[in-house]
Amino acid sequence: MKKSIKYTDSASKKLNSVLEKVKEQIADDIVNSKNYPGEELIEITASDIEETYRRLSIRNNKSTFYRKSKMIRMIIPVYFILGIMLTLFGIFRKDIMELIKNDKEGLMYSLTGFVISLTSAAIFYLYKNKENERRREYEKERRNLSKWISEIDLEKYDTEFLKDENASA
Structure with missing residues (x-):
């Protein structure tokens, strides 16, 4: 069921000014992309407007569900890595204990390499996650x-806007 929308006078004025700004930005972008030396007239087509429009974006507010699912997507790999570490520790426990007791320098190299690998993997995962998002x-x-x-009829908007401008002048 589609809800009906009623704009207040100030909202209508603001919407018209925003649409005019968007229209100007679309025209500026098209003019910049079609600005050829020696041409005095630049013709804007519907496909030009459509292509420029595709690059416009309106940010939506994030819901709590989205934030929770994002947190879960970040926690799961941490638990996965923790599980692998515990499994490896269980398998190589005797060797690790001997390394801790007898070879402090080897232990430091191993821990440093592990921390660097874990940090770079986490940064890579966060980067990829953000890119996909x-x-x-x-x-x-x-x-x-x-x-x-x-849904917008630009010709109708143009004529209505011009009528509004002429009436206010």
Whole structure:
């Protein structure tokens, strides 16, 4: 069920100003991409607007479910690594205890290498996680914005905006 929306006067004015700014930004972007030396007229097509529109993004507020699932996605690899470490410690416990008692220098090299490997793996995982999150968010916003722009009748908006400008002048 689609809910009805009622804009207040100030909201309508603000929406019109925001749409005008977006329209100007789209036009500026297209002009910058089509700015060829010697041309005096730049023609903007519907496909130009659609392509520029795809790069627009509206950030959605994050829900608590999203934050919880993100935390779970980060904790699971930590538990996985901890489980592997405990398994290896159980298998090589006698060797590790002997290393601790007899070879302090070898122990330091082993622990330093382990910490460096663990840190780099964690940083790599966080980087990849953030990159995937941005990619999913971008795709979701692109789908939403494509749907939104297809619903806007730009010609109608242009004529209504011009009528409003002429009435206020």
